[in-house]
Amino acid sequence: MKLPAFFIAHGSPLLAQEDNEYTRFLERLGRDLEKPRAIVVFTAHWDSPEQLLTVDAQHEAKHDFYGFPEEMYSLTYPAPGDPELSREISELFKAQNLPHQPVLGRGLDHGVWVILKKLFPQADVPVVALSVDSLRSPKEQYNIGRMLAPLREQGVLIIGSGGLVHNLRLLREDDQPEAWAQEFDSWVAKGLESWNLPELFAYEKKAPHAREAVPTYGKEHFVPLFYVMGTADEGRQAQLMIQAYQYGTLSLNCWMLD
Structure with a gap:
């Protein structure tokens, strides 16, 4: 089976415990997708x-955040890894001469497990996490x-986890x-709906309010979009599934790419 790819905003770690329009959407999405x-x-x-x-056979959730309620640090997401899939990814990278390194024992950061806890709460689907490089060009990221596009034909769900608007310094008390x-x-x-790569790749110069939406310290939250778009290069179809906001300056959106 071929699965669509998704860009999913992970917002604040508190999403792992919250019950709102966005978290309910993620729960429905997980139920509706073929496993x-x-x-x-x-x-x-x-x-x-x-x-x-990551190349682990078993993961643990990393609590890589500070100043949150104590119960947040007891949340778990003991998903298995998939060393065989990690090897497949390595071979795909080697075929394109992309230098890469396996990492053992890192755990799943909250950009991974917070959304997966809503999508697949049983933590029974193997997970491989990949890094991003916010200093690469958008074309390189894409x-x-x-x-990795061939993996989608093999029943692998590919997600870019980040946030299109991610400004922590201008957070509001309300949403x-x-x-x-x-x-x-x-x-x-x-840009996504028309798959306008020249425009999107030049977002820092062309997008309104790009400096506020994607400040230098938050660029790594935007760029997962380009990585996951690349996995859908053949079809080039983008559909906005939900649009919400958290604290006024964190956008909570999910894009399906196919």
């Missing part, structure tokens, strides 16, 4: 100049995703979205 053979996640919380991938955040998301939506 994948495995899941590959390009995660914003693993930014590295070198392409890295092309790395293209290398009312800032107008500039909505304008930026709308600009990205037009």
Whole structure:
């Protein structure tokens, strides 16, 4: 079976415990999808100049956040890994001469397990996590995703986990979205729906309010989009599944790419 790919915003770690429109959507999505053979996640919380991938047979959830309620640090997500899939990914990278390194014992950062806890709460689908490099060009990021496109034909669900609008310094106390955040998301939506790569690749210069939506310190949250878009290069279809906001300056959106 061939599965679509997704860009999914992971928002605040608190999503793991929250019950709202966005978390209920993720729960429905997990129920509606054909159960994948495995899941590959390009995660914003693993930014590295070198392409890295997990090779574990068993994962633990990393609590890589600070200042949250104590119960957050007891949440678990004991998903299995898939060393054989990790080897397949390595072979795909080798075929395109992409340098990469296996990593053992890292655990799953919250960019991975928070959304998977909603999608597949039983933690019974094997997971391989991949790093992103926020300093690569968008074209390079896209092309790395293209290398993994064959996996979608094999029942592998590929996710880019991040956030299109991710400004932690301008957070509000409520969830009312800032107008500039909505304008930026709308600009990205037009580019995705028309698969306008030249425009999207030049988002830093062309998108309205790009500096606020994707500040330098938050760029790693935007770029998983390009990696996961690359996996859907053949079909080039994008559908917005949900659009919401958290604290005004974190967009919670899910794009299906096929």
